[in-house]
Amino acid sequence: xxxxxxxxxxxxxxxxxxxxxxxxxxxxxxxxxxxxxxxxxxxxxxxxxxxxxxxxxxxxxxxxxxxxxxxxxxxxxxxxxxxxxxxxxxxxxxxxxxxxxxxxxxxxxxxxxxxxxxxxxxxxxxxxxxxxxxxxxxxxxxxxxxxxxxxxxxxxxxxxxxxxxxxxxxxxxxxxxxxxxxxxxxxxxxxxxxxxxxxxxxxxxxx
Numbered sequence: 001x002x003x004x005x006x007x008x009x010x011x012x013x014x015x016x017x018x019x020x021x022x023x024x025x026x027x028x029x030x031x032x033x034x035x036x037x038x039x040x041x042x043x044x045x046x047x048x049x050x051x052x053x054x055x056x057x058x059x060x061x062x063x064x065x066x067x068x069x070x071x072x073x074x075x076x077x078x079x080x081x082x083x084x085x086x087x088x089x090x091x092x093x094x095x096x097x098x099x100x101x102x103x104x105x106x107x108x109x110x111x112x113x114x115x116x117x118x119x120x121x122x123x124x125x126x127x128x129x130x131x132x133x134x135x136x137x138x139x140x141x142x143x144x145x146x147x148x149x150x151x152x153x154x155x156x157x158x159x160x161x162x163x164x165x166x167x168x169x170x171x172x173x174x175x176x177x178x179x180x181x182x183x184x185x186x187x188x189x190x191x192x193x194x195x196x197x198x199x200x201x202x203x204x205x206x207x
Contacts, residue, residue: 035089036060045097047127049120052101054128055081056135057088063139065178066093066132067186068125068170072193075100083192090185093138095128121147125170141172 040057055076058064067087071080076098084096102120103111129145132138147170169190172178178186 035086036091038085038088040085040088045095045128045131047101047124049123050101052124052128053098055084055096056094057085057096058093058135058137059088059091063137064091064093065172065182066095066129066135066138066141066145067172068095068097068128068132068145069189069193070097070099070121070168072196079196080193083189083196086192087185087189090189091182092186093132093135095132097124097128099124121168129170141177143173143177145170146173 036059038057039060040055043054043056045052045054053076069084069087071077076096081096084094088094099120100107100111125145125147129141133140133145147168149168169186171186
């Protein structure tokens with residue numbers, strides 16, 4: 001499947017030409033720039049379907065573009081929380097959601113897949129980006145946010161009976177909303193989640 005950015009028509013390979021430093025299999029190497037100090041907290045965000053646990057990480061000073069990252073099928077955990085922190089250090093206010101809040105504390109695989117259906121992601125994105133846009137650390141997205149599938153689409157994941165990965169991001173809408181450097185940092189974070197999930201599927205989640 002060719003992963004492209006619907007808003008700009010750029011493929012991942014074209015994104016790489018913007019200066020992405022590809023993440024190593026065990027972690028995230030980021031984009032070459034000075035890392036900003038980051039603050040973070042776990043928050044409970046009300047959605048129309050319940051209360052979602054979210055990691056919220058942002059630079060310690062200033063206002064920055066907001067993004068929402070959905071983790072892979074293993075959900076919110078320390079290894080991908082580190083990727084969210086690194087993206088925040090690149091100048092984003094980042095939410096990473098536990099997408100399985102509808103399914104209770106011990107969701108089955110079927111529950112997990114059901115919670116990543118397109119209609120759920122669409123509803124969550126509206127509620128999460130509304131919360132995000134109201135935070136003092138966030139530069140308001142004047143044209144709103146757009147959800148993009150950076151890996152398999154949510155619909156493909158929900159229809160699958162195998163352990164696939166899917167990476168979804170809600171980012172400010174519009175071709176000029178993010179700079180080339182910011183887009184490169186965001187794409188690098190998505191690459192890092194992809195590499196992490198593939199490594200974990202091979203070696204286990206404690207590898």
